[in-house]
Amino acid sequence: MVTDTFLVIGAGSIGKRHAGNLAALGEKVELIPYRSFDHAAIGKRNDVAGMVIATATPIRLDLITLCAEKGWPFYVEKPLAWTTEQVDALYDAAAPVAHRSVIGLMMRYHPAIRTLAARDLSNIYSFAFEIGHDVRQWRANWSFADSYASDAEGGGVLLDLCHELDMVHALFPDAAVGTAQSLDHADFPRVDFATRVNLSAPLGTVAMDYLSPVSIRNGSLRGREQVIDLDLLHPTLRIQDGDGDRTQDFTFERNDMFLGLIADFVALSKGAAPSDNPLFPRFDRMRGSCDLVASAWQARQFVGQVGVDFAAKP
Template structure:
Protein backbone atom coordinates (compact mmCIF):
# COMPACT_ATOMS: atom_id res chain seq x y z
CA UNK A 1 0.00 0.00 0.00
CA UNK A 2 1.05 3.59 -0.70
CA UNK A 3 0.96 6.87 1.23
CA UNK A 4 0.16 9.47 -1.43
CA UNK A 5 1.57 12.98 -0.97
CA UNK A 6 -0.38 15.53 -2.99
CA UNK A 7 1.59 18.73 -3.47
CA UNK A 8 5.19 18.60 -4.65
CA UNK A 9 6.48 21.83 -3.13
CA UNK A 10 9.08 22.00 -0.37
CA UNK A 11 6.79 20.72 2.39
CA UNK A 12 5.42 17.91 0.21
CA UNK A 13 8.93 16.81 -0.68
CA UNK A 14 9.89 16.87 3.00
CA UNK A 15 6.94 14.66 3.97
CA UNK A 16 7.63 12.22 1.14
CA UNK A 17 11.30 11.93 2.11
CA UNK A 18 10.42 11.43 5.78
CA UNK A 19 7.89 8.73 4.94
CA UNK A 20 10.43 6.94 2.79
CA UNK A 21 12.99 7.11 5.61
CA UNK A 22 10.38 5.41 7.79
CA UNK A 23 10.21 2.57 5.26
CA UNK A 24 6.94 3.61 3.60
CA UNK A 25 6.06 3.42 -0.09
CA UNK A 26 5.12 6.90 -1.25
CA UNK A 27 3.83 8.58 -4.37
CA UNK A 28 4.65 12.31 -4.59
CA UNK A 29 2.07 13.94 -6.86
CA UNK A 30 2.10 17.56 -8.00
CA UNK A 31 -1.20 19.41 -7.77
CA UNK A 32 -0.98 20.72 -11.32
CA UNK A 33 -2.39 18.04 -13.54
CA UNK A 34 -3.77 16.06 -10.62
CA UNK A 35 -6.48 13.71 -11.95
CA UNK A 36 -8.91 13.09 -9.11
CA UNK A 37 -11.02 10.58 -11.03
CA UNK A 38 -8.01 8.42 -11.90
CA UNK A 39 -6.63 8.79 -8.38
CA UNK A 40 -9.87 7.58 -6.80
CA UNK A 41 -9.79 4.44 -8.95
CA UNK A 42 -6.41 3.37 -7.60
CA UNK A 43 -6.54 0.38 -5.30
CA UNK A 44 -3.23 0.96 -3.52
CA UNK A 45 -3.90 4.12 -1.46
CA UNK A 46 -3.70 3.68 2.30
CA UNK A 47 -3.65 7.34 3.33
CA UNK A 48 -3.09 10.80 1.87
CA UNK A 49 -0.83 13.70 2.86
CA UNK A 50 -2.27 17.01 1.64
CA UNK A 51 0.60 19.44 1.09
CA UNK A 52 -1.01 21.79 -1.42
CA UNK A 53 -1.51 25.51 -0.95
CA UNK A 54 -4.19 26.51 1.58
CA UNK A 55 -7.03 27.11 -0.93
CA UNK A 56 -6.82 23.47 -2.01
CA UNK A 57 -8.06 21.73 1.11
CA UNK A 58 -11.81 21.19 1.06
CA UNK A 59 -12.04 19.23 -2.19
CA UNK A 60 -9.20 16.88 -1.20
CA UNK A 61 -10.57 16.31 2.28
CA UNK A 62 -13.99 15.58 0.78
CA UNK A 63 -12.33 13.06 -1.53
CA UNK A 64 -10.46 11.37 1.33
CA UNK A 65 -13.57 11.14 3.51
CA UNK A 66 -15.62 9.67 0.65
CA UNK A 67 -12.95 7.01 0.01
CA UNK A 68 -12.32 6.29 3.70
CA UNK A 69 -8.70 7.45 3.45
CA UNK A 70 -7.16 9.05 6.57
CA UNK A 71 -5.37 12.28 5.71
CA UNK A 72 -2.62 14.51 7.06
CA UNK A 73 -3.44 18.07 5.97
CA UNK A 74 -0.92 20.86 6.19
CA UNK A 75 -1.78 23.98 8.14
CA UNK A 76 -3.70 26.21 7.97
CA UNK A 77 -6.89 24.52 6.89
CA UNK A 78 -8.74 27.73 6.03
CA UNK A 79 -8.72 31.52 6.31
CA UNK A 80 -12.46 32.11 6.66
CA UNK A 81 -14.74 30.74 9.35
CA UNK A 82 -17.25 29.29 6.88
CA UNK A 83 -14.42 27.44 5.12
CA UNK A 84 -13.13 26.01 8.39
CA UNK A 85 -16.60 24.83 9.37
CA UNK A 86 -17.10 23.20 5.97
CA UNK A 87 -13.74 21.44 6.12
CA UNK A 88 -14.28 20.04 9.59
CA UNK A 89 -17.73 18.82 8.59
CA UNK A 90 -16.38 17.26 5.38
CA UNK A 91 -13.65 15.29 7.16
CA UNK A 92 -15.85 13.87 9.90
CA UNK A 93 -15.89 10.30 8.52
CA UNK A 94 -12.13 9.87 9.00
CA UNK A 95 -11.55 12.61 11.59
CA UNK A 96 -10.29 10.34 14.38
CA UNK A 97 -7.60 8.84 12.10
CA UNK A 98 -6.50 12.09 10.44
CA UNK A 99 -4.17 14.90 11.49
CA UNK A 100 -3.38 18.57 10.85
CA UNK A 101 0.26 19.58 10.34
CA UNK A 102 0.83 21.66 13.45
CA UNK A 103 4.25 20.14 14.04
CA UNK A 104 5.20 22.66 16.78
CA UNK A 105 3.06 20.55 19.09
CA UNK A 106 6.00 18.12 18.89
CA UNK A 107 8.61 20.66 20.00
CA UNK A 108 10.19 19.32 23.22
CA UNK A 109 9.49 22.58 25.03
CA UNK A 110 5.79 22.27 24.24
CA UNK A 111 5.88 18.64 25.37
CA UNK A 112 7.37 19.80 28.68
CA UNK A 113 4.94 22.69 29.07
CA UNK A 114 1.85 20.53 28.70
CA UNK A 115 3.08 18.32 31.53
CA UNK A 116 3.20 21.32 33.90
CA UNK A 117 0.33 22.67 35.96
CA UNK A 118 -0.57 25.86 34.08
CA UNK A 119 -3.64 26.69 36.16
CA UNK A 120 -1.78 29.60 37.80
CA UNK A 121 -0.84 31.28 34.51
CA UNK A 122 -2.45 34.70 34.26
CA UNK A 123 -0.54 36.07 31.27
CA UNK A 124 1.29 34.81 28.19
CA UNK A 125 2.79 35.90 24.91
CA UNK A 126 3.95 34.06 21.81
CA UNK A 127 6.06 35.76 19.16
CA UNK A 128 7.58 34.76 15.83
CA UNK A 129 9.32 37.06 13.38
CA UNK A 130 11.39 36.53 10.26
CA UNK A 131 12.42 38.70 7.32
CA UNK A 132 10.27 37.27 4.54
CA UNK A 133 12.82 38.27 1.92
CA UNK A 134 15.27 35.77 3.41
CA UNK A 135 12.68 32.99 3.63
CA UNK A 136 14.03 30.60 1.06
CA UNK A 137 16.75 30.64 -1.54
CA UNK A 138 15.52 31.69 -4.99
CA UNK A 139 12.06 32.42 -3.56
CA UNK A 140 9.92 35.39 -4.53
CA UNK A 141 7.32 36.68 -2.09
CA UNK A 142 5.45 38.53 -4.82
CA UNK A 143 4.93 35.33 -6.81
CA UNK A 144 3.93 33.19 -3.84
CA UNK A 145 0.66 32.19 -2.19
CA UNK A 146 1.59 34.46 0.74
CA UNK A 147 1.18 37.59 -1.40
CA UNK A 148 -2.44 36.83 -2.27
CA UNK A 149 -4.95 39.21 -0.65
CA UNK A 150 -7.41 36.33 -0.29
CA UNK A 151 -5.77 33.69 1.87
CA UNK A 152 -2.30 35.20 2.12
CA UNK A 153 -0.32 37.10 4.71
CA UNK A 154 1.77 36.37 7.76
CA UNK A 155 -1.04 35.43 10.14
CA UNK A 156 -1.81 32.35 8.05
CA UNK A 157 1.77 31.61 7.10
CA UNK A 158 3.05 31.62 10.69
CA UNK A 159 -0.09 30.41 12.44
CA UNK A 160 1.70 27.77 14.53
CA UNK A 161 1.95 30.28 17.38
CA UNK A 162 -1.83 30.74 17.42
CA UNK A 163 -2.28 26.99 17.62
CA UNK A 164 0.33 26.72 20.38
CA UNK A 165 -1.59 29.21 22.49
CA UNK A 166 -4.81 27.27 21.84
CA UNK A 167 -3.11 23.98 22.71
CA UNK A 168 -2.10 25.25 26.15
CA UNK A 169 -5.19 27.39 26.85
CA UNK A 170 -8.11 25.80 24.95
CA UNK A 171 -10.81 28.21 26.16
CA UNK A 172 -9.25 31.33 24.63
CA UNK A 173 -11.40 33.90 22.88
CA UNK A 174 -10.27 36.50 20.37
CA UNK A 175 -10.58 40.11 21.58
CA UNK A 176 -8.93 41.84 18.61
CA UNK A 177 -6.47 41.38 15.77
CA UNK A 178 -4.41 44.39 14.69
CA UNK A 179 -2.33 44.29 11.53
CA UNK A 180 0.25 46.24 9.56
CA UNK A 181 0.23 45.90 5.80
CA UNK A 182 2.37 46.93 2.83
CA UNK A 183 1.46 49.51 0.19
CA UNK A 184 2.41 47.15 -2.65
CA UNK A 185 0.28 44.27 -1.35
CA UNK A 186 -3.19 45.53 -0.32
CA UNK A 187 -5.01 43.25 2.10
CA UNK A 188 -1.87 41.29 2.99
CA UNK A 189 -0.71 41.51 6.59
CA UNK A 190 3.04 41.78 7.19
CA UNK A 191 2.63 41.96 10.95
CA UNK A 192 -0.33 40.91 13.08
CA UNK A 193 -1.00 40.84 16.79
CA UNK A 194 -3.86 38.92 18.40
CA UNK A 195 -5.22 39.89 21.80
CA UNK A 196 -6.69 36.84 23.58
CA UNK A 197 -8.46 36.09 26.82
CA UNK A 198 -9.88 33.00 28.49
CA UNK A 199 -12.98 32.57 30.58
CA UNK A 200 -10.78 31.62 33.52
CA UNK A 201 -8.98 34.97 33.52
CA UNK A 202 -5.83 34.29 31.49
CA UNK A 203 -4.91 37.05 29.05
CA UNK A 204 -2.27 37.01 26.37
CA UNK A 205 -1.08 37.87 22.90
CA UNK A 206 0.28 36.26 19.76
CA UNK A 207 2.49 38.36 17.50
CA UNK A 208 3.67 37.28 14.03
CA UNK A 209 5.62 39.27 11.45
CA UNK A 210 7.44 39.16 8.13
CA UNK A 211 9.71 42.04 9.14
CA UNK A 212 12.12 41.13 11.96
CA UNK A 213 15.75 41.51 10.78
CA UNK A 214 16.77 38.67 13.12
CA UNK A 215 14.66 35.53 13.40
CA UNK A 216 12.83 35.20 16.71
CA UNK A 217 10.52 32.52 18.05
CA UNK A 218 9.77 32.75 21.73
CA UNK A 219 7.13 32.64 24.40
CA UNK A 220 6.64 33.95 27.91
CA UNK A 221 4.24 32.62 30.54
CA UNK A 222 3.61 34.45 33.79
CA UNK A 223 2.02 32.64 36.71
CA UNK A 224 1.42 32.92 40.40
CA UNK A 225 4.01 30.23 41.13
CA UNK A 226 6.61 30.72 38.38
CA UNK A 227 7.63 32.67 35.32
CA UNK A 228 8.59 30.72 32.21
CA UNK A 229 10.54 32.02 29.22
CA UNK A 230 11.10 29.94 26.11
CA UNK A 231 13.33 30.35 23.10
CA UNK A 232 12.09 27.85 20.53
CA UNK A 233 15.07 28.53 18.26
CA UNK A 234 17.70 28.11 21.00
CA UNK A 235 16.06 25.96 21.99
CA UNK A 236 15.76 26.38 25.74
CA UNK A 237 13.34 26.99 28.58
CA UNK A 238 14.02 29.05 31.72
CA UNK A 239 11.81 28.66 34.78
CA UNK A 240 12.12 31.01 37.75
CA UNK A 241 10.26 30.50 41.02
CA UNK A 242 10.78 30.90 44.74
CA UNK A 243 13.57 28.34 44.78
CA UNK A 244 15.66 29.91 42.01
CA UNK A 245 16.04 29.49 38.28
CA UNK A 246 16.11 26.33 36.20
CA UNK A 247 17.66 26.33 32.73
CA UNK A 248 16.53 23.56 30.36
CA UNK A 249 18.34 23.37 26.99
CA UNK A 250 17.08 21.00 24.29
CA UNK A 251 19.05 19.06 21.73
CA UNK A 252 17.05 18.16 18.64
CA UNK A 253 16.75 18.85 14.93
CA UNK A 254 13.79 20.70 13.40
CA UNK A 255 12.96 17.72 11.23
CA UNK A 256 12.51 15.60 14.38
CA UNK A 257 9.12 17.28 14.86
CA UNK A 258 8.01 16.38 11.35
CA UNK A 259 9.20 12.82 11.82
CA UNK A 260 7.45 12.39 15.17
CA UNK A 261 4.21 13.77 13.73
CA UNK A 262 4.41 11.42 10.74
CA UNK A 263 5.04 8.42 13.02
CA UNK A 264 1.90 9.31 14.95
CA UNK A 265 -0.05 9.71 11.72
CA UNK A 266 0.99 6.27 10.51
CA UNK A 267 0.05 4.76 13.86
CA UNK A 268 -3.34 6.47 13.70
CA UNK A 269 -3.94 5.25 10.14
CA UNK A 270 -3.25 1.67 11.22
CA UNK A 271 -5.09 1.71 14.54
CA UNK A 272 -1.88 1.44 16.54
CA UNK A 273 -0.66 3.23 19.65
CA UNK A 274 1.35 6.31 18.86
CA UNK A 275 3.74 8.41 20.89
CA UNK A 276 1.15 9.33 23.50
CA UNK A 277 1.68 13.04 22.85
CA UNK A 278 -1.22 14.74 24.67
CA UNK A 279 -1.02 17.56 22.12
CA UNK A 280 -1.55 15.20 19.16
CA UNK A 281 -3.09 17.42 16.42
CA UNK A 282 -5.76 14.91 15.50
CA UNK A 283 -8.24 16.40 13.05
CA UNK A 284 -11.27 15.96 15.29
CA UNK A 285 -9.51 17.95 18.05
CA UNK A 286 -8.42 20.87 15.89
CA UNK A 287 -11.66 22.71 15.18
CA UNK A 288 -11.04 25.38 17.85
CA UNK A 289 -7.62 26.24 16.41
CA UNK A 290 -8.99 26.29 12.87
CA UNK A 291 -11.77 28.65 13.85
CA UNK A 292 -9.46 30.91 15.88
CA UNK A 293 -7.07 31.32 12.94
CA UNK A 294 -9.90 31.98 10.48
CA UNK A 295 -11.68 34.38 12.83
CA UNK A 296 -8.47 36.34 13.44
CA UNK A 297 -7.78 36.59 9.70
CA UNK A 298 -11.31 37.79 8.95
CA UNK A 299 -11.31 40.41 11.72
CA UNK A 300 -7.88 41.95 11.09
CA UNK A 301 -7.85 45.73 11.46
CA UNK A 302 -5.07 47.34 9.41
CA UNK A 303 -3.50 50.23 11.27
CA UNK A 304 -0.67 51.18 8.95
CA UNK A 305 1.94 49.99 6.48
CA UNK A 306 5.52 48.83 6.84
CA UNK A 307 8.28 50.49 4.81
CA UNK A 308 10.02 47.43 3.41
CA UNK A 309 11.62 47.13 0.00
CA UNK A 310 10.13 44.03 -1.64
CA UNK A 311 11.75 44.40 -5.08
Protein backbone atom coordinates in the same frame (compact mmCIF):
# COMPACT_ATOMS: atom_id res chain seq x y z
CA MET B 1 0.68 -8.55 -2.96
CA VAL B 2 -0.24 -4.87 -3.30
CA THR B 3 1.76 -2.50 -1.10
CA ASP B 4 -0.37 0.44 -0.05
CA THR B 5 1.01 3.84 -0.99
CA PHE B 6 0.90 7.18 0.78
CA LEU B 7 0.11 9.94 -1.70
CA VAL B 8 1.68 13.34 -1.08
CA ILE B 9 -0.22 16.00 -3.01
CA GLY B 10 1.82 19.16 -3.50
CA ALA B 11 5.49 19.03 -4.49
CA GLY B 12 6.75 22.20 -2.84
CA SER B 13 9.30 22.22 -0.05
CA ILE B 14 6.89 20.92 2.60
CA GLY B 15 5.52 18.19 0.32
CA LYS B 16 9.04 17.03 -0.46
CA ARG B 17 9.86 16.99 3.26
CA HIS B 18 6.85 14.80 4.03
CA ALA B 19 7.63 12.45 1.15
CA GLY B 20 11.22 12.10 2.34
CA ASN B 21 10.12 11.40 5.91
CA LEU B 22 7.62 8.78 4.79
CA ALA B 23 10.32 7.07 2.77
CA ALA B 24 12.68 7.22 5.76
CA LEU B 25 10.01 5.40 7.78
CA GLY B 26 10.01 2.63 5.19
CA GLU B 27 6.68 3.56 3.61
CA LYS B 28 5.89 3.50 -0.09
CA VAL B 29 5.23 7.08 -1.17
CA GLU B 30 4.23 8.89 -4.34
CA LEU B 31 4.83 12.64 -4.64
CA ILE B 32 2.31 14.31 -6.97
CA PRO B 33 2.45 18.02 -7.90
CA TYR B 34 -1.03 19.48 -7.54
CA ARG B 35 -1.06 20.66 -11.15
CA SER B 36 -0.62 16.99 -12.16
CA PHE B 37 -3.34 15.74 -9.84
CA ASP B 38 -6.02 13.77 -11.69
CA HIS B 39 -9.04 13.52 -9.40
CA ALA B 40 -10.83 10.87 -11.45
CA ALA B 41 -7.78 8.64 -11.83
CA ILE B 42 -6.78 8.92 -8.18
CA GLY B 43 -10.34 8.19 -7.12
CA LYS B 44 -10.18 4.81 -8.89
CA ARG B 45 -7.10 3.62 -7.01
CA ASN B 46 -7.35 0.88 -4.41
CA ASP B 47 -3.76 0.98 -3.17
CA VAL B 48 -3.89 4.20 -1.13
CA ALA B 49 -2.91 4.01 2.54
CA GLY B 50 -3.50 7.70 3.12
CA MET B 51 -3.02 11.16 1.68
CA VAL B 52 -0.78 14.04 2.72
CA ILE B 53 -2.31 17.32 1.56
CA ALA B 54 0.50 19.85 1.13
CA THR B 55 -1.21 22.16 -1.33
CA ALA B 56 -2.11 25.82 -1.06
CA THR B 57 -4.82 26.41 1.55
CA PRO B 58 -7.72 27.42 -0.76
CA ILE B 59 -7.83 24.14 -2.70
CA ARG B 60 -8.08 21.54 0.05
CA LEU B 61 -11.83 20.96 0.29
CA ASP B 62 -11.87 18.83 -2.88
CA LEU B 63 -9.02 16.65 -1.60
CA ILE B 64 -10.49 16.16 1.86
CA THR B 65 -13.87 15.32 0.30
CA LEU B 66 -12.19 12.67 -1.87
CA CYS B 67 -10.44 11.17 1.15
CA ALA B 68 -13.72 11.01 3.08
CA GLU B 69 -15.50 9.35 0.16
CA LYS B 70 -12.75 6.75 -0.23
CA GLY B 71 -12.21 6.19 3.48
CA TRP B 72 -8.59 7.38 3.29
CA PRO B 73 -7.03 9.05 6.33
CA PHE B 74 -5.35 12.35 5.55
CA TYR B 75 -2.62 14.61 6.89
CA VAL B 76 -3.51 18.19 5.99
CA GLU B 77 -1.02 21.02 6.28
CA LYS B 78 -1.77 24.11 8.32
CA PRO B 79 -3.57 26.46 8.22
CA LEU B 80 -6.78 24.57 7.58
CA ALA B 81 -8.78 27.68 6.61
CA TRP B 82 -9.10 31.40 7.23
CA THR B 83 -12.82 31.83 7.94
CA THR B 84 -15.07 29.99 10.35
CA GLU B 85 -17.42 29.17 7.46
CA GLN B 86 -14.58 27.38 5.67
CA VAL B 87 -13.69 25.51 8.85
CA ASP B 88 -17.33 24.38 9.09
CA ALA B 89 -17.32 23.09 5.51
CA LEU B 90 -14.00 21.26 5.89
CA TYR B 91 -15.00 19.58 9.13
CA ASP B 92 -18.34 18.54 7.64
CA ALA B 93 -16.55 17.02 4.63
CA ALA B 94 -13.91 15.28 6.77
CA ALA B 95 -16.29 13.70 9.27
CA PRO B 96 -16.04 10.04 8.07
CA VAL B 97 -12.24 9.95 8.46
CA ALA B 98 -11.59 12.80 10.93
CA HIS B 99 -10.71 10.40 13.77
CA ARG B 100 -8.02 8.78 11.59
CA SER B 101 -6.55 12.02 10.24
CA VAL B 102 -4.26 14.79 11.48
CA ILE B 103 -3.42 18.44 10.87
CA GLY B 104 0.22 19.42 10.43
CA LEU B 105 0.71 21.47 13.58
CA MET B 106 4.11 19.99 14.27
CA MET B 107 5.14 22.51 16.96
CA ARG B 108 3.15 20.30 19.31
CA TYR B 109 6.17 18.00 19.04
CA HIS B 110 8.63 20.69 20.16
CA PRO B 111 10.15 19.47 23.45
CA ALA B 112 9.83 22.88 25.12
CA ILE B 113 6.12 23.08 24.30
CA ARG B 114 5.58 19.52 25.52
CA THR B 115 7.41 20.39 28.74
CA LEU B 116 5.22 23.45 29.22
CA ALA B 117 2.04 21.50 28.55
CA ALA B 118 2.98 19.05 31.28
CA ARG B 119 3.18 21.84 33.90
CA ASP B 120 0.35 23.25 35.95
CA LEU B 121 -0.43 26.52 34.18
CA SER B 122 -3.64 27.27 36.05
CA ASN B 123 -2.07 30.24 37.86
CA ILE B 124 -0.84 31.92 34.65
CA TYR B 125 -2.51 35.31 34.23
CA SER B 126 -0.69 36.57 31.11
CA PHE B 127 1.38 35.29 28.20
CA ALA B 128 3.08 36.56 25.05
CA PHE B 129 4.39 34.70 22.01
CA GLU B 130 6.36 36.29 19.17
CA ILE B 131 7.73 35.02 15.87
CA GLY B 132 9.45 37.07 13.18
CA HIS B 133 11.70 36.61 10.17
CA ASP B 134 12.44 38.63 7.04
CA VAL B 135 10.34 36.87 4.41
CA ARG B 136 12.90 37.67 1.71
CA GLN B 137 15.42 35.38 3.42
CA TRP B 138 13.22 32.29 3.44
CA ARG B 139 14.47 30.35 0.46
CA ALA B 140 16.91 30.88 -2.39
CA ASN B 141 15.30 31.93 -5.68
CA TRP B 142 11.95 32.38 -3.91
CA SER B 143 9.67 35.30 -4.70
CA PHE B 144 7.14 36.53 -2.18
CA ALA B 145 5.11 38.21 -4.92
CA ASP B 146 4.75 34.91 -6.81
CA SER B 147 3.93 32.83 -3.74
CA TYR B 148 0.74 31.85 -1.92
CA ALA B 149 1.82 34.19 0.88
CA SER B 150 1.05 37.30 -1.21
CA ASP B 151 -2.60 36.37 -1.75
CA ALA B 152 -5.11 38.44 0.23
CA GLU B 153 -7.28 35.31 0.48
CA GLY B 154 -5.26 32.60 2.19
CA GLY B 155 -1.91 34.38 2.45
CA GLY B 156 -0.28 36.72 4.91
CA VAL B 157 1.75 36.23 8.03
CA LEU B 158 -1.03 35.30 10.45
CA LEU B 159 -1.94 32.21 8.45
CA ASP B 160 1.63 31.40 7.46
CA LEU B 161 2.93 31.46 11.05
CA CYS B 162 -0.21 30.30 12.83
CA HIS B 163 1.65 27.71 14.91
CA GLU B 164 1.90 30.28 17.70
CA LEU B 165 -1.89 30.54 17.89
CA ASP B 166 -2.13 26.77 17.99
CA MET B 167 0.42 26.67 20.82
CA VAL B 168 -1.78 29.07 22.75
CA HIS B 169 -4.74 26.77 22.22
CA ALA B 170 -2.71 23.74 23.31
CA LEU B 171 -1.64 25.43 26.54
CA PHE B 172 -4.78 27.51 27.20
CA PRO B 173 -7.77 25.81 25.53
CA ASP B 174 -10.20 28.51 26.67
CA ALA B 175 -8.23 31.41 25.14
CA ALA B 176 -10.36 33.55 22.84
CA VAL B 177 -9.54 36.24 20.28
CA GLY B 178 -10.32 39.81 21.22
CA THR B 179 -8.77 42.15 18.65
CA ALA B 180 -6.08 41.93 15.97
CA GLN B 181 -4.10 44.78 14.41
CA SER B 182 -2.20 44.34 11.16
CA LEU B 183 0.11 46.17 8.77
CA ASP B 184 -0.10 45.60 5.02
CA HIS B 185 1.93 46.91 2.05
CA ALA B 186 1.06 49.35 -0.73
CA ASP B 187 1.67 46.63 -3.35
CA PHE B 188 -0.18 43.94 -1.38
CA PRO B 189 -3.31 45.45 0.15
CA ARG B 190 -4.92 43.42 2.96
CA VAL B 191 -2.01 41.00 3.09
CA ASP B 192 -0.71 41.21 6.64
CA PHE B 193 3.06 41.59 7.03
CA ALA B 194 2.85 42.11 10.76
CA THR B 195 -0.04 41.17 13.04
CA ARG B 196 -0.60 41.33 16.76
CA VAL B 197 -3.49 39.30 18.18
CA ASN B 198 -4.90 40.11 21.61
CA LEU B 199 -6.50 37.25 23.51
CA SER B 200 -8.24 36.66 26.80
CA ALA B 201 -8.52 33.87 29.41
CA PRO B 202 -5.71 34.42 30.32
CA LEU B 203 -4.61 37.80 28.97
CA GLY B 204 -2.22 37.30 26.12
CA THR B 205 -0.75 38.42 22.82
CA VAL B 206 0.58 36.63 19.78
CA ALA B 207 2.73 38.72 17.42
CA MET B 208 4.04 37.57 14.06
CA ASP B 209 5.83 39.37 11.25
CA TYR B 210 7.59 38.99 7.91
CA LEU B 211 10.00 41.81 8.77
CA SER B 212 12.48 41.04 11.54
CA PRO B 213 16.10 41.13 10.28
CA VAL B 214 16.96 38.53 12.94
CA SER B 215 14.90 35.36 13.35
CA ILE B 216 13.00 35.38 16.62
CA ARG B 217 10.65 32.85 18.17
CA ASN B 218 10.05 33.21 21.86
CA GLY B 219 7.43 33.30 24.54
CA SER B 220 6.79 34.34 28.12
CA LEU B 221 4.25 33.23 30.70
CA ARG B 222 3.57 35.09 33.93
CA GLY B 223 1.81 33.46 36.86
CA ARG B 224 1.16 34.06 40.53
CA GLU B 225 3.63 31.31 41.41
CA GLN B 226 5.97 31.10 38.42
CA VAL B 227 7.69 33.09 35.68
CA ILE B 228 8.52 31.22 32.46
CA ASP B 229 10.50 32.37 29.43
CA LEU B 230 11.24 30.28 26.37
CA ASP B 231 13.30 30.56 23.23
CA LEU B 232 11.99 28.11 20.66
CA LEU B 233 14.83 28.54 18.18
CA HIS B 234 17.80 27.62 20.35
CA PRO B 235 15.83 26.17 22.32
CA THR B 236 15.76 26.89 26.05
CA LEU B 237 13.16 27.10 28.79
CA ARG B 238 13.77 29.22 31.90
CA ILE B 239 11.54 28.69 34.91
CA GLN B 240 11.56 30.77 38.09
CA ASP B 241 9.33 29.46 40.86
CA GLY B 242 9.42 28.17 44.41
CA ASP B 243 12.11 25.67 43.43
CA GLY B 244 14.49 28.39 42.29
CA ASP B 245 15.75 29.71 38.96
CA ARG B 246 16.71 27.08 36.39
CA THR B 247 17.18 26.85 32.64
CA GLN B 248 16.55 23.71 30.60
CA ASP B 249 18.23 23.26 27.21
CA PHE B 250 16.81 20.95 24.56
CA THR B 251 18.77 19.15 21.87
CA PHE B 252 16.81 18.20 18.78
CA GLU B 253 16.63 18.72 15.04
CA ARG B 254 13.78 20.68 13.48
CA ASN B 255 12.87 17.72 11.30
CA ASP B 256 12.31 15.64 14.44
CA MET B 257 8.96 17.40 14.84
CA PHE B 258 7.86 16.66 11.28
CA LEU B 259 9.09 13.09 11.56
CA GLY B 260 7.33 12.53 14.88
CA LEU B 261 4.00 13.75 13.56
CA ILE B 262 4.16 11.85 10.26
CA ALA B 263 5.10 8.67 12.16
CA ASP B 264 2.04 9.10 14.37
CA PHE B 265 -0.09 9.67 11.27
CA VAL B 266 1.21 6.45 9.72
CA ALA B 267 0.43 4.55 12.91
CA LEU B 268 -3.07 6.04 13.11
CA SER B 269 -3.74 5.25 9.44
CA LYS B 270 -2.87 1.62 10.08
CA GLY B 271 -5.08 1.31 13.14
CA ALA B 272 -2.13 1.32 15.55
CA ALA B 273 -1.65 3.57 18.55
CA PRO B 274 0.32 6.78 17.94
CA SER B 275 3.02 7.93 20.37
CA ASP B 276 2.21 9.08 23.89
CA ASN B 277 2.31 12.78 22.94
CA PRO B 278 -0.76 14.26 24.69
CA LEU B 279 -0.75 17.14 22.18
CA PHE B 280 -1.14 14.80 19.17
CA PRO B 281 -3.13 16.90 16.63
CA ARG B 282 -5.73 14.34 15.61
CA PHE B 283 -8.05 16.13 13.23
CA ASP B 284 -11.31 15.53 15.08
CA ARG B 285 -9.79 17.08 18.23
CA MET B 286 -8.40 20.21 16.57
CA ARG B 287 -11.56 22.15 15.77
CA GLY B 288 -10.92 24.67 18.56
CA SER B 289 -7.46 25.50 17.27
CA CYS B 290 -8.69 25.90 13.68
CA ASP B 291 -11.52 28.16 14.86
CA LEU B 292 -9.05 30.27 16.86
CA VAL B 293 -6.89 30.88 13.77
CA ALA B 294 -9.92 31.72 11.62
CA SER B 295 -11.32 34.05 14.28
CA ALA B 296 -7.99 35.89 14.50
CA TRP B 297 -7.80 36.29 10.71
CA GLN B 298 -11.35 37.63 10.56
CA ALA B 299 -10.65 40.05 13.44
CA ARG B 300 -7.74 41.79 11.67
CA GLN B 301 -7.91 45.56 11.42
CA PHE B 302 -5.34 47.15 9.12
CA VAL B 303 -3.88 50.15 10.90
CA GLY B 304 -0.86 51.01 8.74
CA GLN B 305 1.61 49.89 6.09
CA VAL B 306 5.19 48.69 5.93
CA GLY B 307 7.79 49.89 3.44
CA VAL B 308 9.58 46.76 2.28
CA ASP B 309 11.48 46.82 -1.02
CA PHE B 310 10.90 43.40 -2.54
CA ALA B 311 13.28 44.11 -5.40
CA ALA B 312 16.19 44.53 -2.98
CA LYS B 313 18.07 41.80 -1.18
CA PRO B 314 17.78 41.97 2.63
